[in-house]
Amino acid sequence: MAPGDAAKALDSELLPPSPLLRRAVAVVCDRDPSFLRIETEAGPLTVRAWAPGFPSLVRIIMGQQLSSKAAQAIFQRLAAALELTPEAIAAAPALTLKQAGLSQAKIATCQRLAIAILSDQLNLTALPALSDTEAIAQLTQIKGIGVWTAEVYLLFCLQRLSSFPASDLAIQISYQRLHNLESRPTRKELLVVTSHLEPYRGAVAHLLWHYYRYSHGQLS
Numbered sequence: 001m002a003p004g005d006a007a008k009a010l011d012s013e014l015l016p017p018s019p020l021l022r023r024a025v026a027v028v029c030d031r032d033p034s035f036l037r038i039e040t041e042a043g044p045l046t047v048r049a050w051a052p053g054f055p056s057l058v059r060i061i062m063g064q065q066l067s068s069k070a071a072q073a074i075f076q077r078l079a080a081a082l083e084l085t086p087e088a089i090a091a092a093p094a095l096t097l098k099q100a101g102l103s104q105a106k107i108a109t110c111q112r113l114a115i116a117i118l119s120d121q122l123n124l125t126a127l128p129a130l131s132d133t134e135a136i137a138q139l140t141q142i143k144g145i146g147v148w149t150a151e152v153y154l155l156f157c158l159q160r161l162s163s164f165p166a167s168d169l170a171i172q173i174s175y176q177r178l179h180n181l182e183s184r185p186t187r188k189e190l191l192v193v194t195s196h197l198e199p200y201r202g203a204v205a206h207l208l209w210h211y212y213r214y215s216h217g218q219l220s
Helices: 005-009 019-031 033-042 054-062 068-081 086-091 094-099 104-118 124-129 132-140 147-156 169-178 187-193 201-218
Strands: none
Touching: 019 033, 019 201, 033 169, 033 201, 054 068, 054 104, 054 147, 068 094, 086 104, 094 104, 124 132, 132 147, 147 201, 169 187, 169 201
16 A cells, blocks of 8 residues: 555545445434434444554554544554554654654554564454454554454454443543433443443444534534
8 A cells, every 4th residue: 555545545535334334324313312313413433443453553542542633633643654564564664653743652552563463463354354343452462452442443443333432532422412311321321221222332333423523513
């Protein structure tokens, strides 16, 4: 992949939901009609769906504790600077990665990831054959890749609608606003209150992100 191509493939364009996701949304709204409010207020659902592989995982790492806009800007600079392959990232001088906007921690994470793939410690192409738990365990063996990063990869790239990144700040804020809660729910609380929506909580995540994108521009 030539420099810049990965950024074009993973730009900020939002897509309409797949038929599978649309059916999952219907199930979620049938089980919990409060979610019907989201598309009524925010308009038709749009989502992020990325091809599985190393560039997408790097893009998700960029999004750790950053807004989507900031993460995309860093990712675009990185993709313009070098080819987004494990070989190129593993060999890149730290200064090159730093100049693209990566923090020291994210430089270390991306290079550990690249080395793990090159050494066959991690095989991204094998993940689709694994259960959610097994796939998350494979990803989180890399220091710097936590459960949130793994869950987002499963949802965005493997289209696992059973994956629910409940520690995501935007998801928590949207759930709080949707249900007019006094405080933002924790990951544990979200997992409990959405348990009746399994195994479609990936659809819940997409709905709540959609609501956040709408409300973030409308609400203080």
